[in-house]
Amino acid sequence: MTELARDRVTLSERERAQNWSRRALYAALIALVVVYSVPTFGVLLSSVQRDREISRHGLWRIPDEITLENYERALGGTNVPNYLLNSVIVTVSATAVSIAFGVLTGYVFSRLAFRGSEILYLIVVAGLFFPPQIVIIPLQQLFSRTPINDTILVLIVVHVAFGLPITTMLLRNFFSTIPAALREAAIIDGANEGQILLLVMVPLMLPALAVLATLQFTWIWNDFLWPFILIKNDAARTIMAGIVLLKGPYDKAWGLQGALSVIASLPTLLIFLFFQRYFIRGLTFGAVKG
Amino acid sequence: MKLSLKASQRLWTFAFLVVPLSVYFVVVIGPLLATAWLSLTNYTFSAFASPEFAGLVNYERLTGDDYFHTSLKNTLVWMVAALILPTGGGLILALLLHGRVRGANVFKSLFYLPITISMIVIAQTWQWMYQPDWGLLNTLLKTIGVEKWKVFWLSTRGLALGAIIFAWSWQQVGLSMVIFLAGLTSLPGEMLEAAQIDGANYRQSLRRIVIPLLLPSSVVVIALAVINSLRSFDLVWVLNEGGSGSSTLAVQMYRETFKSLRAGYGSAVSMVLFAIAAIIIVFYFRRVRRLEHLYD
Numbered sequence: 001m002t003e004l005a006r007d008r009v010t011l012s013e014r015e016r017a018q019n020w021s022r023r024a025l026y027a028a029l030i031a032l033v034v035v036y037s038v039p040t041f042g043v044l045l046s047s048v049q050r051d052r053e054i055s056r057h058g059l060w061r062i063p064d065e066i067t068l069e070n071y072e073r074a075l076g077g078t079n080v081p082n083y084l085l086n087s088v089i090v091t092v093s094a095t096a097v098s099i100a101f102g103v104l105t106g107y108v109f110s111r112l113a114f115r116g117s118e119i120l121y122l123i124v125v126a127g128l129f130f131p132p133q134i135v136i137i138p139l140q141q142l143f144s145r146t147p148i149n150d151t152i153l154v155l156i157v158v159h160v161a162f163g164l165p166i167t168t169m170l171l172r173n174f175f176s177t178i179p180a181a182l183r184e185a186a187i188i189d190g191a192n193e194g195q196i197l198l199l200v201m202v203p204l205m206l207p208a209l210a211v212l213a214t215l216q217f218t219w220i221w222n223d224f225l226w227p228f229i230l231i232k233n234d235a236a237r238t239i240m241a242g243i244v245l246l247k248g249p250y251d252k253a254w255g256l257q258g259a260l261s262v263i264a265s266l267p268t269l270l271i272f273l274f275f276q277r278y279f280i281r282g283l284t285f286g287a288v289k290g
Numbered sequence: 291m292k293l294s295l296k297a298s299q300r301l302w303t304f305a306f307l308v309v310p311l312s313v314y315f316v317v318v319i320g321p322l323l324a325t326a327w328l329s330l331t332n333y334t335f336s337a338f339a340s341p342e343f344a345g346l347v348n349y350e351r352l353t354g355d356d357y358f359h360t361s362l363k364n365t366l367v368w369m370v371a372a373l374i375l376p377t378g379g380g381l382i383l384a385l386l387l388h389g390r391v392r393g394a395n396v397f398k399s400l401f402y403l404p405i406t407i408s409m410i411v412i413a414q415t416w417q418w419m420y421q422p423d424w425g426l427l428n429t430l431l432k433t434i435g436v437e438k439w440k441v442f443w444l445s446t447r448g449l450a451l452g453a454i455i456f457a458w459s460w461q462q463v464g465l466s467m468v469i470f471l472a473g474l475t476s477l478p479g480e481m482l483e484a485a486q487i488d489g490a491n492y493r494q495s496l497r498r499i500v501i502p503l504l505l506p507s508s509v510v511v512i513a514l515a516v517i518n519s520l521r522s523f524d525l526v527w528v529l530n531e532g533g534s535g536s537s538t539l540a541v542q543m544y545r546e547t548f549k550s551l552r553a554g555y556g557s558a559v560s561m562v563l564f565a566i567a568a569i570i571i572v573f574y575f576r577r578v579r580r581l582e583h584l585y586d
Contacts, residue, residue, distance in 0.1 A: 101313070104309075130567060142316075193302035244527075
């Protein structure tokens with residue numbers, strides 16, 4: 001009886017200690033995440049304050065008044081809506097085409113290997129590691145001799161090409177997880193490779209395609225380097241290059257810059273909120289499988 | 291006429307590959323070779339002069355160029371910092387958030403969120419931290435009564451690079467966290483339980499089981515961190531255009547080529563960047579291969 005009671009006491013003591021360490025961990029995590037989120041919060045704060053107020057009292061305080069003026073100003077002109085439209089066109093079409101290409105190459109490298117295909121695959125995947133700077137000069141020269149020079153088509157082509165390494169790698173890995181018997185059965189039924197890919201494989205890989213679409217959308221939307229270098233024509237500029245360009249003449253328009261940052265981040269934030277699981281799966285799937 | 295199965299497969303293989311690979315070779319591989327050639331010329335972007343072969347002149351000039359020394363050194367510093375700050379931070383966060391925490395998903399999302407945001411916006415975000423008059427850091431210094439509170443974080447030599455790398459690490463930490471978390475989730479739970487039954491404490495099982503089994507994820511995290519550090523252009527460019535000793539190879543390449551119009555010289559800088567990337571490519575593929583055999 002006494003032994004039992006002692007057992008109960010020690011048990012609850014251990015429990016209490018565990019509870020305390022859990023609470024401490026929890027408090028530490030909350031503190032950490034609050035500090036971590038401060039910079040993000042600053043952009044939101046700047047977007048709803050007047051420049052006058054920021055220059056008089058500084059940014060980091062509770063504002064006297066919350067205003068949406070900056071947002072109205074950002075979206076009021078023709079520039080920003082046009083940049084946003086360009087970004088949407090470039091991002092959606094380059095995402096779609098690069099994934100379609102990845103389906104084709106990934107399928108070949110996984111199921112239709114031929115002599116030399118391993119080397120070819122390595123050459124494609126090596127592109128994952130190329131800093132884009134190493135091809136900028138010749139690319140710019142190349143495009144300047146084509147009729148699509150200085151249009152959003154240039155951006156689409158570049159993003160499709162630079163998207164091929166990641167889409168090929170992830171989709172090859174994905175095709176390799178589909179049982180070979182499925183393809184063999186289709187061949188016996190008289191299907192050709194085009195039919196197998198389109199009618200048997202693609203329906204099975206919709207989740208994988210969603211994963212890739214979220215990744216590609218985010219990267220292409222957020223890209224700055226290519227429009228910065230390849231686009232001189234304001235009508236073809238995308239939002240990230242547009243924001244940086246507007247910083248020059250609006251050096252002290254802090255509120256406007258904050259509002260532009262928020263507006264430009266909304267599409268990828270929404271994608272992140274709704275497709276978070278896909279997004280993280282994409283990064284880790286490629287990551288863990290190499 | 292009916293094609294044999296083999297011939298038909300070959301035809302389809304060709305049909306599937308021809309367009310994607312053509313685009314890839316024209317836009318990526320071809321220009322890469324062209325950059326290698328341009329780095330051996332005195333090309334200046336002039337409409338009147340075409341590139342003329344100049345041998346290794348550009349590379350010789352690199353050896354005596356102080357700005358290049360700074361850029362190269364900064365790029366290497368950045369790579370080392372990338373291995374410590376976001377990688378170490380991500381590992382700690384992953385260990386803290388793995389498993390037993392309630393609401394872990396909310397924490398994960400908040401740490402992960404900056405990864406989905408453009409470097410251009412990240413730059414904006416950190417400008418509000420580093421701004422000399424009313425940035426958060428100087429506001430804090432002023433509040434706690436530091437006399438010389440007005441620190442010019444982004445335009446002081448010795449501070450600028452660190453400030454930029456810190457902002458970069460702030461964004462990247464979520465990426466390594468996610469990859470480490472995936473590695474932790476794939477750990478066999480029985481193994482940890484068995485260790486616990488055998489009397490191993492947290493530290494011991496961390497060192498003997500968790501860390502070794504996280505090796506594959508670590509290779510990926512490290513490769514990503516290093517590659518992303520090689521690309522570092524956007525953030526530097528927007529924060530201070532590579533001034534105050536914060537230039538990287540990617541920034542110098544842009545400056546030489548598009549500001550000074552020395553395309554030949556800029557190409558030589560590009561090739562140095564490529565050489566570093568090539569070392570990592572070889573290391574990564576060999577490592578991944580070996581790991582694959584290990585886990586087969």
